[in-house]
Amino acid sequence: MQEEASHTPRRWEREPAEIPIKLVLKAERFKADNSAVTVDVSLRGMKVKTNLTLIPGEWVGVVPKGGFPHAIPARVVWAREDEMSHWVFAGIEFLQTAEG
Numbered sequence: 590m591q592e593e594a595s596h597t598p599r600r601w602e603r604e605p606a607e608i609p610i611k612l613v614l615k616a617e618r619f620k621a622d623n624s625a626v627t628v629d630v631s632l633r634g635m636k637v638k639t640n641l642t643l644i645p646g647e648w649v650g651v652v653p654k655g656g657f658p659h660a661i662p663a664r665v666v667w668a669r670e671d672e673m674s675h676w677v678f679a680g681i682e683f684l685q686t687a688e689g
């Protein structure tokens with residue numbers, strides 16, 4: 590007999606998207622990863638793949654590549670390192686978004 594797992598529905602639909610981005614860590618004197626990429630995105634955040642060590646609650650700036658002049662303020666919600674590839678996968682929540 591299978592047990593039913595409880596599932597909390599997401600507030601915002603995610604869309605798979607591999608977009609090159611730059612992640613900037615404010616706490617590390619603006620240490621950055623120019624090789625970061627999104628895995629999926631939603632209105633409120635994104636899942637990213639990066640070489641940076643990220644800590645839940647930490648502030649990051651997300652800079653889309655292609656001439657966008659400012660970092661989008663965000664915070665790390667969760668982070669896990671993939672043991673095989675050593676990439677860090679993390680959930681990032683945007684701090685200034687309009688809920689609409």
